[in-house]
Amino acid sequence: MQTETEEVRQKKDMTDILVGIVVALLAYVVGSLMYDQYRDYVESAPASNWVEVSTFIVPDFEAGANPNIDYTRIIKQEVSSSWNAELRRYDGEAYSVVCNKAGFSELDPFRSPPSECWSLGSFVDENCVKSLEPGVHRLAVTWELSPRGLDRTILYPFSSNAFNVLGEE
Numbered sequence: 575m576q577t578e579t580e581e582v583r584q585k586k587d588m589t590d591i592l593v594g595i596v597v598a599l600l601a602y603v604v605g606s607l608m609y610d611q612y613r614d615y616v617e618s619a620p621a622s623n624w625v626e627v628s629t630f631i632v633p634d635f636e637a638g639a640n641p642n643i644d645y646t647r648i649i650k651q652e653v654s655s656s657w658n659a660e661l662r663r664y665d666g667e668a669y670s671v672v673c674n675k676a677g678f679s680e681l682d683p684f685r686s687p688p689s690e691c692w693s694l695g696s697f698v699d700e701n702c703v704k705s706l707e708p709g710v711h712r713l714a715v716t717w718e719l720s721p722r723g724l725d726r727t728i729l730y731p732f733s734s735n736a737f738n739v740l741g742e743e
Contacts, residue, residue, distance in 0.1 A: 621730035637741035659697040673702035
């Protein structure tokens with residue numbers, strides 16, 4: 575037969591176990607809710623959470639050249655990126671694509687080339703750049719960012735200024 579103190583101790587132990595289970599379940603529920611909120615925030619985050627282009631300027635240049643461009647980007651977090659670049663010529667009414675190039679990049683904040691490394695031929699075929707006819711042009715790039723751990727891609731389009739290829743038209 576159990577004594578009264580043993581019975582009280584068993585009830586206390588049972589109560590401690592139940593309280594522990596309730597606390598663990600509560601922690602799990604709160605943690606799940608917080609994770610879901612974080613996931614919703616990340617899933618709806620803009621491209622600028624991973625990468626941001628602050629400068630994208632192509633200078634006017636003589637036909638036959640491959641000019642360096644003023645291109646500054648800030649990579650904030652590692653991200654995989656497919657990209658498509660289109661060099662467009664203005665015909666007086668609209669821009670039309672004269673050459674394009676696509677690629678894939680692993681963007682890393684610790685391995686970003688300095689801004690002086692970029693030429694127009696870094697984005698589209700250099701032979702196409704060197705064979706451009708005189709006139710007004712624009713470079714348009716679209717990155718399709720694939721952040722690690724996300725179930726979606728994020729489009730990040732940007733365009734250069736209108737620039738002139740100089741020479742006899």
